[in-house]
Amino acid sequence: MKNEIIKFAYTAKNAVIKNSPAILTGLGVGGLVTTVIFAIKATKKSDEDLIPHVDEELNFYEKFKICWPNYIPMASVGILSIACIISSNTINTRRQAALISAYSMSESMLKEYQDKIAETFGKKKEEEVRDAIQEDRIKKNPPKDEEITITGKGETLCMDAYSGRYFKSDIEHIKKKENEFNADLLRCMALTLNDWYDYLGLEHIKVGEQLGWSIFDEMGCSDGGNLLEFRHTSHLTEDGIPCLVVDFCRYPDANYLEYC
Numbered sequence: 001m002k003n004e005i006i007k008f009a010y011t012a013k014n015a016v017i018k019n020s021p022a023i024l025t026g027l028g029v030g031g032l033v034t035t036v037i038f039a040i041k042a043t044k045k046s047d048e049d050l051i052p053h054v055d056e057e058l059n060f061y062e063k064f065k066i067c068w069p070n071y072i073p074m075a076s077v078g079i080l081s082i083a084c085i086i087s088s089n090t091i092n093t094r095r096q097a098a099l100i101s102a103y104s105m106s107e108s109m110l111k112e113y114q115d116k117i118a119e120t121f122g123k124k125k126e127e128e129v130r131d132a133i134q135e136d137r138i139k140k141n142p143p144k145d146e147e148i149t150i151t152g153k154g155e156t157l158c159m160d161a162y163s164g165r166y167f168k169s170d171i172e173h174i175k176k177k178e179n180e181f182n183a184d185l186l187r188c189m190a191l192t193l194n195d196w197y198d199y200l201g202l203e204h205i206k207v208g209e210q211l212g213w214s215i216f217d218e219m220g221c222s223d224g225g226n227l228l229e230f231r232h233t234s235h236l237t238e239d240g241i242p243c244l245v246v247d248f249c250r251y252p253d254a255n256y257l258e259y260c
Contacts, residue, residue, distance in 0.1 A: 024088035031081025038074035045070045127231075134161055134245045135235045142238055151201035157237070161247035162193070163205055171232060174200070174246060182227040190214040193252045196228070200246075211252035 046067035050058075053066070118126040143157060143166040154170030177199040185191050194208030213228055229249040237243050 021088045021091045024084045024091070028081045028083075028085035028088065031077050031084060035074055035078040035081060038077060039071075042067075042070040042074050130231075130247070131233050131235075134159075134233060134247065137161075137164065138235055138237055138243055138245075143241075143243070149202055153201060156244055157241055158244045158246055160197075160200070160202065161245050162251070163202075165202060166243075167200065167202055169200065169244075171244060174230070174232070174244075178228060178230055185213060185215060185227060189216070190256055211254055212256040213250070213252055214256040 049066055049070070050063065058066075138159065141164055143159070147166060148157070149165065149167035151167055151169050153168075153173045155168055156170045157166065158169050158174070159166050181191065181196055181199050184195075190212055192209050192212040194204040195212070197204060197208060215227070231245075231247045231249055233245045233247070235243050235245060
């Protein structure tokens with residue numbers, strides 16, 4: 001029994017920590033609604049308190065001295081509500097920063113791994129390994145009709161290698177959007193992953209605003225070699241349907257804005 005209580009307490013604690021932003025936001029919103037209710041009640045009570053002084057010409061300061069205690073509950077709840085909302089935003093910001101930091105570390109390790117494979121076995125072998133991985137991903141996550149995004153720009157089954165999502169398009173349309181994206185990238189100097197999904201006609205993803213590309217490199221230089229480039233490979237699904245896999249040659253970077 002004691003172990004069950006400890007286990008329940010531990011589970012409850014983790015649930016509260018995990019969902020603390022949502023809990024604090026809910027408390028903040030509820031507190032603001034309560035603040036409005038208290039404000040209405042305080043105003044009504046203040047009007048009643050001023051009735052005995054209706055014949056007196058009281059200035060603002062004199063009225064304040066009479067009525068200010070009525071607004072203490074409203075002010076207290078209001079301050080607590082604002083604190084909950086600010087705390088929720090602070091926690092979300094910290095978690096987002098930690099996520100981006102972890103992503104940057106993983107991205108760096110992945111790039112080193114890919115470079116070492118290419119260096120050891122050759123570029124062609126590295127591409128063969130990447131193609132085999134994409135083929136395995138299709139087998140493990142086969143397309144389902146209800147999960148395929150219809151873009152209205154072609155009938156070829158495609159998969160975005162980065163997010164693992166399926167959509168209907170065609171190779172010519174994707175190449176056209178690649179050129180348009182790079183033209184805008186040169187003009188804007190930096191674009192996000194979600195910007196690219198807009199070109200494809202796909203919905204945004206959660207980290208899509210934190211990841212992107214810049215025409216500059218880590219040294220702040222732009223020699224025209226930092227444009228977006230794709231690898232288009234074709235594989236068969238388990239049902240024998242050809243699937244065009246759209247993969248990045250240069251993956252989006254969490255620090256892309258620092259290069260500008």
